[in-house]
Amino acid sequence: MGWLSKLTGSKKTEIPSDLWNKCPKCNEILIKKDLAKNLHLCPKCDFHLRMPVWDRIAMLTDNNSFVELDNQMESSDPLNFLDTMPYTERIQKSICATDTFDAITCGEATLDGHRILLGVMNFEFMGGSMGSVVGEKVTRLMELAYEKKIPVVIVSSSGGARMQEGILSLMQMAKTSQTIARLAEVSVPYISILTDPTTGGVSASFAMLGDINMAEPGSLIGFAGPRVIEQTIRQKLPDGFQRSEFLLQHGILDLVIHRRQMKSILSKILKLLN
Amino acid sequence: MPLEFEFERPILELEKRLRDLQSLSEEGHIDLSREINAIASKIEAMKIDIFKNLEPWQVAQIARHPQRPNTLDYINILCGDTFVEIHGDREFHDDPAIVSGFGIIEGRAVALIGHQKGHDTNENLFRNFGMPQPEGFRKAQRLLRLAEKFKKPIIAFIDTPGAFPGIGAEERGQCEAIAHNIMLMARIKVPVLCFVIGEGGSGGALAIGVGDRVFMLENSVYSVISPEGCAAILWKDASKAKDAAKAMRIVSSDLMSLGVIDGILREPIGGAHHDYEFAATSVRETISTHLPVLQAMTQNDLLERRYKKFRSMGKFKISPEIEDA
Numbered sequence A: 001m002g003w004l005s006k007l008t009g010s011k012k013t014e015i016p017s018d019l020w021n022k023c024p025k026c027n028e029i030l031i032k033k034d035l036a037k038n039l040h041l042c043p044k045c046d047f048h049l050r051m052p053v054w055d056r057i058a059m060l061t062d063n064n065s066f067v068e069l070d071n072q073m074e075s076s077d078p079l080n081f082l083d084t085m086p087y088t089e090r091i092q093k094s095i096c097a098t099d100t101f102d103a104i105t106c107g108e109a110t111l112d113g114h115r116i117l118l119g120v121m122n123f124e125f126m127g128g129s130m131g132s133v134v135g136e137k138v139t140r141l142m143e144l145a146y147e148k149k150i151p152v153v154i155v156s157s158s159g160g161a162r163m164q165e166g167i168l169s170l171m172q173m174a175k176t177s178q179t180i181a182r183l184a185e186v187s188v189p190y191i192s193i194l195t196d197p198t199t200g201g202v203s204a205s206f207a208m209l210g211d212i213n214m215a216e217p218g219s220l221i222g223f224a225g226p227r228v229i230e231q232t233i234r235q236k237l238p239d240g241f242q243r244s245e246f247l248l249q250h251g252i253l254d255l256v257i258h259r260r261q262m263k264s265i266l267s268k269i270l271k272l273l274n
Numbered sequence B: 001m002p003l004e005f006e007f008e009r010p011i012l013e014l015e016k017r018l019r020d021l022q023s024l025s026e027e028g029h030i031d032l033s034r035e036i037n038a039i040a041s042k043i044e045a046m047k048i049d050i051f052k053n054l055e056p057w058q059v060a061q062i063a064r065h066p067q068r069p070n071t072l073d074y075i076n077i078l079c080g081d082t083f084v085e086i087h088g089d090r091e092f093h094d095d096p097a098i099v100s101g102f103g104i105i106e107g108r109a110v111a112l113i114g115h116q117k118g119h120d121t122n123e124n125l126f127r128n129f130g131m132p133q134p135e136g137f138r139k140a141q142r143l144l145r146l147a148e149k150f151k152k153p154i155i156a157f158i159d160t161p162g163a164f165p166g167i168g169a170e171e172r173g174q175c176e177a178i179a180h181n182i183m184l185m186a187r188i189k190v191p192v193l194c195f196v197i198g199e200g201g202s203g204g205a206l207a208i209g210v211g212d213r214v215f216m217l218e219n220s221v222y223s224v225i226s227p228e229g230c231a232a233i234l235w236k237d238a239s240k241a242k243d244a245a246k247a248m249r250i251v252s253s254d255l256m257s258l259g260v261i262d263g264i265l266r267e268p269i270g271g272a273h274h275d276y277e278f279a280a281t282s283v284r285e286t287i288s289t290h291l292p293v294l295q296a297m298t299q300n301d302l303l304e305r306r307y308k309k310f311r312s313m314g315k316f317k318i319s320p321e322i323e324d325a
Ligand SMILES: [Zn+2]
Pocket: A023, A024, A025, A026, A027, A028, A042, A043, A044, A045, A046, A047
């Protein structure tokens, strides 16, 4: 067989390469369809791989309860931005690759019978970056929560603000944060779940503004990316730096929760706060 | 002026010729007034030509000029000896990259916050080049709350390359500190005026940039990431910063047309570093014009308008061809 079986010396990996993944932590070969059944956890070392949006929604919500909102909202390239490729082309590529219109999917659902408004970010869509669409969808979700007094859960995964929308992306940090402040004024809970990775303009706005901020184990969470920090201070970063457990230890996060327990802890919190 | 820009060179050369002619005319007791006048008016025309047609990258250079007036320069001119600086976050440290305090401007007591850069290397090392740590943002939070408690309007000066990316900053929750500032500022129950006086760098700038009115000095810049950072990521080449500066639309006229700021403040020709009083006067007049309007509003009206202002930012479309499944 090919290079893969030579590399691993294992017969069970003789499958087309688009059907398997390698665990980034323990290098175990992971069969994609088995992974989906196992909530995208490595069966060997329990590493939390990035989870596709619809699998995440299925995991957190009651059967068929999710009704998507604002699913037709799309970026309009406000700056006519061109780097090595036009922004519109990047958008179209991401739309085709992910089958979603931007980096967040929002909707209304129930979770163990609790009504919630849920937003799930998609790192596969331009690094989960926040431009006008993500900002507007988060804002609409918070405003709906304000009107109907329904708790909000947002699962973040983002490299930060979307450079291709320039200053308008930066302003989404203000736009989303102010709706959370307003929601707080009517005592409706907002629970933020940070997953790997959540950095930059998203961690420095709505992702860190939950009444409860929790994260999955081992997620990279911070303001600056590790490479930027290394270049700035010219120093090697300590092991585990900017991982969930590190943030928990430093008092920045409220909880670190295993993916398998995520729904039940949300259910508990919703019951306690509502 | 210690730092001169490449694009200013034609002006500087003419100015040198002008000085030469002037001394020649004085020493030789010859009348060169016609030549001198011709060059003087040529210089004026050239200045207008060059400084009205700057590339975004050139504006960024002026915005970062080491002699450009910084927050304390403005505070000193505007408040004089009425200014009382308030230090520290009462939790961890006093971050010199952010200054805060109270002072009187045109007879009105106001709260002041700003990023603080230095004019030379020593000052910049002390001020960490205007890059705040979390405790700097938390110092600003203290001041915002004090301002609200004593019903004093807030004046914020924005001038930072960005929040500091370091180990300690991350340990102490840089992202939380910025997010918290933004959220607090959005709902603070007193008028807030923001002035981008130099470099408005990313989240660290916005952390003290949520106001009822946001203004930019003519030669300041405001962007989601530095042109160098953007170039390194999107072009994979930091030397493309010029292209990135242009593509991101970072100059005051861009932000005005994108609806992000409320006005552009005039600077002396060549940049604010040529005349601090001129730049400070622009700020003072803007405060005098806008503060009474904001102070006359009810608290609800003020907050609702601030909310709508940021609510309306961003552009998107609803794609028509896809129907709900
Ligand atoms: Zn593994």
